[in-house]
Amino acid sequence: MARRARGMEGTMGAGPPLVSRGQADRAAAMHEPAFALHVEDLTASYASGAVLWDVDMNVPPGVLAAIVGPNGAGKSTLLKCVIGALRPAAGHVYVFGRPYRRQRHRVAYVPQRTSVDWDFPTTALDVVTMGLYGRLGWLRRPGRREADEAHEALALVGMDAFAERQISQLSGGQQQRVFLARALVQDADLYLMDEPFAGVDATTERAIVELLKDLRARGKTVVAVHHDLQTVATYFDWLAILNVRLIAQGPVRDVYTAEHLRAAYGPRVVLLGGASAAEQGSVPAGVDAGATEAAAPGSPDTPERRAAARPPGD
Amino acid sequence: MELAALLGDFTVRTVALGAALVGVVSGVLGSFAVLRQQSLLGDALSHAALPGVCLGFLVAGSRQLAPILAGALISGALAALLVLVLTRTTRIKTDAALGVSLSLFFAVGTVLLTYLQRHQGAAQAGLDAFLFGQAAALVPSDLRVIGTVGGVSLALVALAWKELKVTTFDADFARSLGRPVLALEFGLTVLIAVAVVIGLQLVGVILMVALVIAPAAAARQWVKRLEGMVLLAGVFGAVSGVTGALLSAAVRGLATGPVIVLVASGIVLISLLLAPGRGVLWQLVQATSQRRNLRGHRVLVDLYRLAQDHRDPAYPTEQGMLDAYFGRRSAHVLRRLERRGLVERVRHMPEEGTHWVLTDVGQEQARTLLQPFGERAEGPATRREAPAVRPESEAARREGRA
Numbered sequence: 001m002a003r004r005a006r007g008m009e010g011t012m013g014a015g016p017p018l019v020s021r022g023q024a025d026r027a028a029a030m031h032e033p034a035f036a037l038h039v040e041d042l043t044a045s046y047a048s049g050a051v052l053w054d055v056d057m058n059v060p061p062g063v064l065a066a067i068v069g070p071n072g073a074g075k076s077t078l079l080k081c082v083i084g085a086l087r088p089a090a091g092h093v094y095v096f097g098r099p100y101r102r103q104r105h106r107v108a109y110v111p112q113r114t115s116v117d118w119d120f121p122t123t124a125l126d127v128v129t130m131g132l133y134g135r136l137g138w139l140r141r142p143g144r145r146e147a148d149e150a151h152e153a154l155a156l157v158g159m160d161a162f163a164e165r166q167i168s169q170l171s172g173g174q175q176q177r178v179f180l181a182r183a184l185v186q187d188a189d190l191y192l193m194d195e196p197f198a199g200v201d202a203t204t205e206r207a208i209v210e211l212l213k214d215l216r217a218r219g220k221t222v223v224a225v226h227h228d229l230q231t232v233a234t235y236f237d238w239l240a241i242l243n244v245r246l247i248a249q250g251p252v253r254d255v256y257t258a259e260h261l262r263a264a265y266g267p268r269v270v271l272l273g274g275a276s277a278a279e280q281g282s283v284p285a286g287v288d289a290g291a292t293e294a295a296a297p298g299s300p301d302t303p304e305r306r307a308a309a310r311p312p313g314d
Numbered sequence: 315m316e317l318a319a320l321l322g323d324f325t326v327r328t329v330a331l332g333a334a335l336v337g338v339v340s341g342v343l344g345s346f347a348v349l350r351q352q353s354l355l356g357d358a359l360s361h362a363a364l365p366g367v368c369l370g371f372l373v374a375g376s377r378q379l380a381p382i383l384a385g386a387l388i389s390g391a392l393a394a395l396l397v398l399v400l401t402r403t404t405r406i407k408t409d410a411a412l413g414v415s416l417s418l419f420f421a422v423g424t425v426l427l428t429y430l431q432r433h434q435g436a437a438q439a440g441l442d443a444f445l446f447g448q449a450a451a452l453v454p455s456d457l458r459v460i461g462t463v464g465g466v467s468l469a470l471v472a473l474a475w476k477e478l479k480v481t482t483f484d485a486d487f488a489r490s491l492g493r494p495v496l497a498l499e500f501g502l503t504v505l506i507a508v509a510v511v512i513g514l515q516l517v518g519v520i521l522m523v524a525l526v527i528a529p530a531a532a533a534r535q536w537v538k539r540l541e542g543m544v545l546l547a548g549v550f551g552a553v554s555g556v557t558g559a560l561l562s563a564a565v566r567g568l569a570t571g572p573v574i575v576l577v578a579s580g581i582v583l584i585s586l587l588l589a590p591g592r593g594v595l596w597q598l599v600q601a602t603s604q605r606r607n608l609r610g611h612r613v614l615v616d617l618y619r620l621a622q623d624h625r626d627p628a629y630p631t632e633q634g635m636l637d638a639y640f641g642r643r644s645a646h647v648l649r650r651l652e653r654r655g656l657v658e659r660v661r662h663m664p665e666e667g668t669h670w671v672l673t674d675v676g677q678e679q680a681r682t683l684l685q686p687f688g689e690r691a692e693g694p695a696t697r698r699e700a701p702a703v704r705p706e707s708e709a710a711r712r713e714g715r716a
Contacts, residue, residue, distance in 0.1 A: 083490035101492060109490035116484045120349060121534060121543045130480045134491040138477060166538040182487075192490075 035094070036061040036190050036221035037082065042091035044074070044081050051077045055091070055246045059223055061189075064216050065238035066226040066252075069264050073243040075225040076112065079192050083109045095190055104134060108188035110179050112195050118168050124178045125150050125163040131185035153185040154178070158207060173204030180211060191215060193224040197231075209235055232256065326563050329449045332457050333555030333574070336513040337525065339464040341551025342471060343509040344530035345544045346502055349482050353527045354409065355394065355503070358416040360510045360522040362393030364423025367444050367514065368430055377440060379456045379515065383463070386511045393419045394503065423519070447518035447571030449559040460512045467505050471544075478502060479540055516559065518571035525551060528578035535589035554578035606650075611683050613640060613647045614656060617672050618680035627677060630660045630669035651676070 039057040043050065051074040059065045067075045080086040082093050084100055095103040108131070128150040129142045136142060142150075154160040157177040162170060170178065176196060183191055197205055212222055212235070226232050232239065233256050240249040243264040248255045347356050363386035370385025371377060393415045400411035427441060443451045471478065481488040481498045489495050506526070513522050529550035530543070537543045558574025587595045616639045621629040636644045648670060651657045656676035660669050672680065 080486065083486070084492075085486045085489040104490070104492045107490065109487060111484060111486045115486060117349075120483045121537055121540050122479075122483065123539060126539065127483070130484070130487065133476050133480055133493075136476070138474070141476070 063238040066236035069242035108183035108186035173200040333559035337551030337555030341529035341547035344526035362419035368426035449570035532585035
């Protein structure tokens with residue numbers, strides 16, 4: 001903890017404490033299902049170096065949480081560590097207070113749409129049915145009941161008419177909807193989504209937002225990697241800002257500030273009608289009037305950001 | 315030899331059955347190899363099997379299929395391991411690593427084979443048949459080995475069907491379900507190696523990869539589900555295998571492998587050209603009829619707009635004017651529209667030349683075509699005239715929409 005706090009001072013100067021209140025009673029929270037997702041001291045690396053450094057993250061149940069951060073900040077890696085697709089170098093992940101492998105049935109994972117080959121010979125219905133494989137186990141085959149459930153999930157995302165369509169014949173937005181239907185059919189409590197809004201048209205984006213709100217209304221928790229700083233405050237109510245290290249986390253209105261975004265994206269992130277974050281100081285770019293004006297960061301690989309992306313001791 | 319007489323022959327039946335078995339197994343597992351983009355790995359595996367074939371022969375002391383297949387599988391696995399080590403520890407990319415490994419093992423195999431043929435009587439044992447395949451060399455005991463190994467492979471695929479499918483399509487998602495993806499991928503690679511190895515005697519190490527890849531690639535063209543692809547690839551594999559084996563058994567001096575591969579390649583060619591949806595010819599036909607339709611739509615819309623501009627639904631448009639709008643000769647397009655009852659020729663005295671008007675159906679269709687374009691469709695009309703004088707139906711449509 002102390003090490004991270006010091007590291008932050010270097011990049012941000014004086015400011016409100018970056019660590020959210022949940023961290024204070026971390027020991028108490030560790031094995032309690034007070035959090036839908038609890039990530040502890042998580043460090044992960046690829047051959048190229050550390051992509052996550054000592055990340056502590058808590059997501060309370062029943063929120064729509066966004067993870068934002070520049071390219072290479074480790075957002076997708078974090079999700080992959082949660083579902084066990086990547087073994088972290090250090091740290092722990094708890095889902096509703098217990099290790100992931102004992103909570104698989106309560107989690108639905110939506111990978112990045114571009115991570116699969118959409119020319120694979122299969123239909124939309126078939127892809128959605130894969131969401132039921134976990135429940136079916138190894139030997140049982142999907143039958144009538146599974147087909148009905150898959151159709152229902154497709155209908156929820158407005159895609160039932162495309163059930164028998166070959167997935168390569170679907171548009172990007174439709175493919176994303178199929179992925180979401182596959183998650184819905186899993187009937188999970190925690191939904192992990194890797195960039196659900198990437199490359200979809202405005203109609204699909206609205207449909208997905210409605211779907212997320214519906215999930216929240218039913219008490220579900222959503223953790224989504226998000227790229228668009230302009231919409232994050234309107235779509236989500238919980239926010240974690242990540243750049244290899246966790247910069248800040250908490251309710252969007254507390255966390256979505258110029259200061260925090262500057263810490264993640266470098267001083268050139270532009271907020272509120274053209275003024276740079278550096279000039280803005282700690283003026284919140286929060287959820288009120290100006291929020292939608294906040295522009296996305298500049299070029300994706302500025303030196304500042306690369307500097308910020310370096311873990312301590314590197 | 316007649317086909318009936320051919321099939322009445324015991325040896326030929328053995329050969330045909332063996333070829334069918336090999337074809338089915340390699341078609342089914344080849345489907346996974348193709349979808350996982352492991353086609354080249356199949357090539358490396360089959361070339362690398364040659365030293366194993368020779369060593370299996372040396373160890374067993376005679377030409378028995380089981381030890382030879384075991385040797386082939388082991389040397390194939392070593393070659394695959396070498397590829398893995400090369401790509402992980404050096405900067406060599408996968409394709410180059412495959413090439414290095416394949417040629418190294420094949421060279422060792424060739425050296426061993428030529429040596430054995432001089433010194434150990436491998437020539438009598440027909441070991442050189444493993445280069446290009448020799449159907450006639452297949453004996454009933456071989457059939458049992460092929461049948462057992464192939465049957466077990468197919469059974470494993472059927473047993474882990476869902477798991478193999480979800481792992482091949484979306485490995486991360488399979489991991490999130492708790493499936494042992496690494497073990498499944500490893501098992502699949504081993505099964506692909508098995509499919510390669512059991513066909514070596516029939517097709518030969520040089521061309522065996524074709525029997526793994528070709529049926530799957532052909533089947534991919536015709537289906538929209540993995541189930542269909544695997545079944546069809548099995549059928550294509552069996553057809554290629556049996557046809558090739560029978561031909562080479564009937565005609566002396568025809569090496570089996572190349573004939574099988576020629577048949578399989580023929581199926582691929584036909585599939586690439588003709589398959590509905592994905593076939594080249596099919597797409598060409600689609601594209602042509604699409605373009606023809608679009609031209610018809612273009613002319614219809616031009617006629618409609620001209621009529622709108624002149625505030626007269628029955629405005630006779632001169633063909634030359636349409637040509638100018640259309641950018642090319644519109645005569646054949648108009649004739650097609652006329653046959654479908656969308657336009658009519660009229661005479662418009664005192665001017666020369668043919669004039670055209672939209673029929674009621676034609677007007678209706680033009681409006682339908684313009685619908686999705688919204689404002690743009692009314693562009694020229696709105697600029698030139700006040701809403702009040704717009705043709706009746708048009709004004710009604712706008713109000714309805716507002």
